[in-house]
Amino acid sequence: MPGISLDVTSHELNVDSTFKPIRQKRRKLGPERSQAVNAEVDRLLEAESIREVKYPEWLANPVVVKKKNGKWRVCVDFTDLNKACPKDGFPLPHIDRLVEATAGHKLLSFMDAFSGYNQIRMHHEDQEKTAFII
Secondary structure, X not given: OOOOOOOOOOEOOOOOOOOOOOEOOOOXXXXXHHHHHHXXXXXXXXXXXXXXXXXXXXXXXXXXXXXXXXXXXXXXXXXXXXXXXXXXXXXXXXXXXXXXXXOOOOOOOXXXXXXXXXXXXXXXXXXXXXXXXX
16 A cells, blocks of 8 residues: 555564574466566566565565466465464454444544455565565
């Protein structure tokens, strides 16, 4: 979500300091999948949602899956990084409870919890932990 200040919202990772950073080995993609990854990377670079990182400590592979409509969905395999973060004991409540809880407030988030994903900017200190191979 470009244009939203990091003071308003940012995503912070709670990485356990006892975990050693993991760099996944590069998995080769077929030509069609590789094209889909390159197109998605170009789109995210243009939107300034991602940036190039030279020497990351954590490194993950992209995962490309064909959607029902025939297009490709590009995700990143953050399995190792997820293992290094403790589980949240308080998961998000159902959307109807969130909407009811907003009654009487001045602000309402336009985020949809049921969308595929939303690009919330990472906290500056955690940005390089989410590097991926292209």
